Amino acid sequence: MAELPDHDAVLTETCVESKTVHQGPFLTLKCDTVRLPDGKRATREYVEHPGAVMVIPLFDDGRVLLESQYRYPMGKVMVEYPAGKLDPNEGALACAIRELREETGYTAREYVYLTRIHPIISYSTEFIDIYLARGLTAGERKLDDGEFLELFTATVPEMSEWVRTGKVTDVKTVIGTFWLEKVLSGAWPLAEMQ
DSSP: OOOOOOOHHHHOOEEEEEEEEEEOSSOEEEEEEEEOTTSOEEEEEEEEOOOEEEEEEEOTTSEEEEEEEEETTTTEEEEEOOEEEOOTTOOHHHHHHHHHHHHHOOEEEEEEEEEEEOTTTTTBOOOEEEEEEEEEEOOOOOOOTTOOEEEEEEEHHHHHHHHHTTSOOOHHHHHHHHHHHHHHHTSSOGGGTO
16 A cells, blocks of 8 residues: 655644734634745734544444534535534543534444544644544434534435535535444444454
8 A cells, every 4th residue: 555655844834923813612723924934924823723523423323323413614514424613631442432422322332433533734834633423312302502513314325425425515515424434334344344
C-alpha cells in the first residue's frame, strides 16, 4: 500500500503572534500572524473548537436513528446523526454515551470507534470522533435547555439516497453514512476498528 508523502518540513507555518478576537462560551475566534515556509508573514483567522463526537445508532433490523434539528446558521431544519461537543476533560467515548442518551434516550450495548474527521480544516480546529452504536435500548431522553429535535428512523439505502440527492448535506452525517455502508458491506471490517 502506498504511503502518504511527508511534506511537513516544507509546508509548516509557524505562529509569530496570536490574538483572541472573541471569546464566547462555546467558540473562540483567533487571529494569528504566521511565518510562511518562504519566510514571509501572513494572517490566519480561525475558530478554536473543543471537539465533538457523532454516534451512528444502528438498530438490529438495520435501520438507523436520526434527528431533525433546526440549525440557525443554515436557516433550516437539518437531518443528522446524534452528536455533540466534548465537555471539558471529557473523553470521546464518554461524550458519545452521554450525547446518545441525552438526545435520543437510547443506550447501547456496544460502541465501536470508527474514525476522526476534521470537517472545516480551512478555518476551524474542530474534530469529530465517529462511533457506531449497536444493541440499542430505548429510554428517556434529557435534552439540553433550548435544544429541540425530532427523532426518526431510516434504512441505510434511504440515507444513501438522501445523501445522493442532496436532502442530507451535513458533512459529518454524509461521512458517517459512507462509513456505515463500508462497514455493513464488509469492505471495512469492524475488527480492524476496535
